[in-house]
Amino acid sequence: MTDAGDVVELGDLSDLRDGQIRAFPDLGTHGIVVCRVAGTLHAVVDNCSHRDAKLSEGRLRGGLLTCPLHGAQFDVRTGQHQGPPASMPIACFAVEEDGAQVTVRLGADG
Numbered sequence: 001m002t003d004a005g006d007v008v009e010l011g012d013l014s015d016l017r018d019g020q021i022r023a024f025p026d027l028g029t030h031g032i033v034v035c036r037v038a039g040t041l042h043a044v045v046d047n048c049s050h051r052d053a054k055l056s057e058g059r060l061r062g063g064l065l066t067c068p069l070h071g072a073q074f075d076v077r078t079g080q081h082q083g084p085p086a087s088m089p090i091a092c093f094a095v096e097e098d099g100a101q102v103t104v105r106l107g108a109d110g
């Protein structure tokens with residue numbers, strides 16, 4: 001587990017293509033999911049805001065990550081929920097990709 005506010009190196013994610021996701025279960029409180037959307041990496045907490053479900057087991061389409069349990073959708077670029085059954089957004093974290101080096105800054109609710 002890491003402390004809130006930590007900057008963590010994720011290594012080389014250049015093999016992660018558009019529409020693909022990768023889970024980092026040991027980061028933060030619930031783990032994080034890194035997603036590539038239109039060439040850019042985004043990171044969100046690996047935990048649905050509705051109940052406890054791993055979003056990394058869901059599906060990413062066009063920037064929307066769908067929870068595998070009840071189908072809530074979240075925009076991985078903002079963490080915003082798109083409607084019921086989720087009533088709250090999820091945490092999203094700043095990602096920087098510099099060639100083969102990717103870092104993520106974990107927040108207090110990560």
Ligand code: FES
Pocket residue numbers: 048049050051052053067068069070071072085086
């Ligand atoms: S646990 Fe994700 S929608 Fe219910």
